[in-house]
Amino acid sequence: MESATLQLLEAGTDQDLVRILKQFYDKYEEQFTPVGLEPGYYDRLWDLIMDRLSDPKAASTHQTCLSAIRILSCIPGLMCRLKTFRDPDLPHIVKHFDMRLLFLLTAFCADIRPKLRSEYHGLTYLIEILDLSLKTALEDTDLQGTNRYSSYPDDQSELINEVLKVLYNLVLHIDKNNPDEEEDSHCLRLISILRSLLLATSRWTDSLHSNTVNMLLVMPPSMYEELLVNMPEAPGGHGYSTVPMVVTTQPCAGAAAQVEAACFTEVDDATAINQRSCEYDGKDMTAIIKILDFLEARLNAPVQSADKSLMPILTLMVEMVQANRTIRKFVRLRVLPPLRDVTKRPEEGASLRNKLCTLMTSPLRDVKHLSANFLFILCKESVDRLIKYTGYGNAAGLLASRGLMLGGRSPNIEYSSGSEDSDTEEYVRVRDMVNPVTGRYEPPRPSPLEGMTDEQKEHEAMKLVNVLDKLTRNNVIQPCRIGYDGKPHPVESVMELQEGMGVMNPQDCNDNSDSD
Numbered sequence: 200m201e202s203a204t205l206q207l208l209e210a211g212t213d214q215d216l217v218r219i220l221k222q223f224y225d226k227y228e229e230q231f232t233p234v235g236l237e238p239g240y241y242d243r244l245w246d247l248i249m250d251r252l253s254d255p256k257a258a259s260t261h262q263t264c265l266s267a268i269r270i271l272s273c274i275p276g277l278m279c280r281l282k283t284f285r286d287p288d289l290p291h292i293v294k295h296f297d298m299r300l301l302f303l304l305t306a307f308c309a310d311i312r313p314k315l316r317s318e319y320h321g322l323t324y325l326i327e328i329l330d331l332s333l334k335t336a337l338e339d340t341d342l343q344g345t346n347r348y349s350s351y352p353d354d355q356s357e358l359i360n361e362v363l364k365v366l367y368n369l370v371l372h373i374d375k376n377n378p379d380e381e382e383d384s385h386c387l388r389l390i391s392i393l394r395s396l397l398l399a400t401s402r403w404t405d406s407l408h409s410n411t412v413n414m415l416l417v418m419p420p421s422m423y424e425e426l427l428v429n430m431p432e433a434p435g436g437h438g439y440s441t442v443p444m445v446v447t448t449q450p451c452a453g454a455a456a457q458v459e460a461a462c463f464t465e466v467d468d469a470t471a472i473n474q475r476s477c478e479y480d481g482k483d484m485t486a487i488i489k490i491l492d493f494l495e496a497r498l499n500a501p502v503q504s505a506d507k508s509l510m511p512i513l514t515l516m517v518e519m520v521q522a523n524r525t526i527r528k529f530v531r532l533r534v535l536p537p538l539r540d541v542t543k544r545p546e547e548g549a550s551l552r553n554k555l556c557t558l559m560t561s562p563l564r565d566v567k568h569l570s571a572n573f574l575f576i577l578c579k580e581s582v583d584r585l586i587k588y589t590g591y592g593n594a595a596g597l598l599a600s601r602g603l604m605l606g607g608r609s610p611n612i613e614y615s616s617g618s619e620d621s622d623t624e625e626y627v628r629v630r631d632m633v634n635p636v637t638g639r640y641e642p643p644r645p646s647p648l649e650g651m652t653d654e655q656k657e658h659e660a661m662k663l664v665n666v667l668d669k670l671t672r673n674n675v676i677q678p679c680r681i682g683y684d685g686k687p688h689p690v691e692s693v694m695e696l697q698e699g700m701g702v703m704n705p706q707d708c709n710d711n712s713d714s715d
Contacts, residue, residue: 202240204219205240205243205244205247207219208220208244208247209243209247213257213259213260216251216260216263216264217259217260217263220248220260220263220264220266220267221263221266223267223270224263224266224267224270227270244267244271245271245276248264248267248268248271251264252264252265252293253290265296268296268300273304274304274311274314274315274319275319277297277300277301278315278319278320278321278324280293280297281297281321281324281325281328282324284327284328284331285331291354291358294358295354295357295358295361298358298361298362298364298365299361301315301365302361302364302365302368305365305368305369306368312368312369312372315369316369321365321369322366322369322370322385323385325362325365325366325369326366326385326388326389326392328358328362329359329362329363329392330388330392332351332355332358332359333392333395333396335355336351336355336399351399351400351401351403351407352401353401353402353403356399356401356402356403356406356407357403359396359407359410360403360406360407360410363396363407363410363411363413363414364410366389366414367410367413367414367417370385370386370389370414370417370418371417373386373417375417375418375419375420376419376420378419383419386418386419386422387422387425389414389418390415390418390422390423390425390426391425393411393414393415393418393426394425394426394428394486396408396411397411397426397485397486397489397490398485398486398489405493405496408489408490408493409493409511412490412493412511412512412515413511415515416511416514416515416518420518420519420521420522420523421522423518423519423522423523423526424523424525426486426487426526427482427483427484427486427487427525427526428482428483429481429482429483430478430481430482430483479525479528479529479532480525480528480529482525484529487519487526487529487530488533490512490515490516490519491530491533491534491551493512494512494513494516494551495551495554497509497512498551498554498555498558499554506563506565506566509558509566509569510565510566510569513566513569513570513573514569516530516573517569517572517573517576520573520576520577521576524615527576527577530577531577533551534551534552534555534574534577535552535574535577535578535588536552537622537623537626538587538588538622538623538625538626539623539625539626540625541626541629541633541638541639541640542639542640543639544556544590544637544638544639545588545589545590545593545638545639546559546560546590546593552574552588552589555570555573555574556574556588556589556590556593558570558571559571559574559589559593559594559596559597560592560593560596567596568597568600571594571596571597572597574588574589575594575597579614580614582594582598582603582606583606585597585598586635586638587638588638589638590634590635590636590637590638590639591635591636591638592636592637592638593638598685599686599687600686601685602684602685602686603685604681604685604686604687605681605685677689678690
């Protein structure tokens with residue numbers, strides 16, 4: 200940019216400014232590195248644009264000015280201005296634009312991220328901005344005295360969302376399992392802030408929680424414990440003030456009536472445990488409750504966006520229950536409370552368990568595996584317990600992929616030896632009449648073969664074999680047997696299913712695996 204052009208910008212009309220800045224923008228719009236202006240020209244052009252932005256009478260030029268700012272910024276100028284975010288006179292639109300620009304830079308220019316983290320101390324400044332927003336919101340809440348948690352105005356919520364997006368890009372490549380001392384310090388501060396954001400209320404709550412979930416995903420799993428805080432001791436110092444999770448049932452007269460009551464009485468999760476109780480094992484679990492509420496909201500979202508909206512929260516839930524025993528036990532009580540009503544299939548209903556069981560057979564592969572893994576971990580990776588809560592039909596995909604179709608336990612995580620499963624009286628009464636495939640109570644039925652002669656039974660069996668053979672030859676189905684490895688292995692014809700009707704020998708398993 201020549202000196203004459205800069206003088207025309209300073210003395211010319213709004214039309215001159217818009218025309219020249221558009222030419223400037225068109226030349227450098229794809230560039231994310233400094234444009235190479237001389238220091239004196241850079242400062243004069245920057246001051247000119249900022250003057251126009253602060254002038255309401257020049258509103259027609261503001262959009263063009265903001266576009267030019269993106270060109271003039273890259274990184275030192277942006278980082279210097281982050282230090283001024285405490286200035287109450289700094290307009291929100293400038294702060295928001297800075298964060299949007301930083302997000303684009305960190306998203307599309309990977310080589311900038313290490314410089315922002317180390318050379319420019321980006322994590323420190325961004326965390327301080329979040330701290331400042333939290334303190335401001337808490338002060339406003341204390342003054343109002345109407346809300347237990349922080350309540351964010353729209354402009355603050357919008358800014359926090361943008362800061363979280365930038366932080367995600369900067370923290371993404373930190374080694375979660377082995378952060379260095381400085382990274383560990385930053386992550387500890389961030390976890391505390393993220394917990395406060397989970398408790399916040401705003402018109403932007405869904406966006407705040409979405410970005411918070413994304414941030415938690417890049418935190419070291421060992422730090423999830425920081426989401427839990429100790430509950431205050433009860434008066435007199437006699438331990439914690441606990442809220443018992445007690446269930447009451449209505450008595451029924453007679454054994455038959457008791458069975459019917461156990462099967463047909465609707466008991467939702469809110470009755471099974473006190474859903475809004477924020478205490479468990481002496482810890483305040485409010486942050487975990489908020490995450491579970493967010494999961495439920497995502498489960499209720501339109502099916503079209505299920506893959507994109509569910510992947511982050513399901514991934515986080517799997518990591519949290521794997522990493523922290525207290526969180527796993529509390530989440531299990533919320534997601535898999537003791538069974539009572541078993542008249543419906545596990546995937547039928549509006550509870551978290553019902554919705555997650557539905558996802559276990561979803562056509563969305565990643566969502567299906569995440570939901571199944573989540574429930575499996577809540578069941579301490581016990582096949583029998585998983586089948587009890589989900590039905591064998593829903594669990595078959597996960598069991599096949601892990602080689603557990605013959606039962607057993609997947610030893611991925613070291614679980615406590617004590618049992619967390621206590622069958623309710625209602626479930627015990629009908630347990631023997633629960634179909635393990637469908638996972639629901641089915642009353643005794645007469646045998647369809649009753650009254651048939653042996654010849655008739657053989658005739659019906661051959662009809663079934665012929666139908667299966669036709670479906671196999673037309674590649675509609677692929678019959679399998681369970682191998683010693685606990686996984687299904689295809690057979691070449693239906694007639695092979697008659698040979699042993701059970702487990703393949705190890706040599707067959709090896710032969711099949713070699714031919715794949």
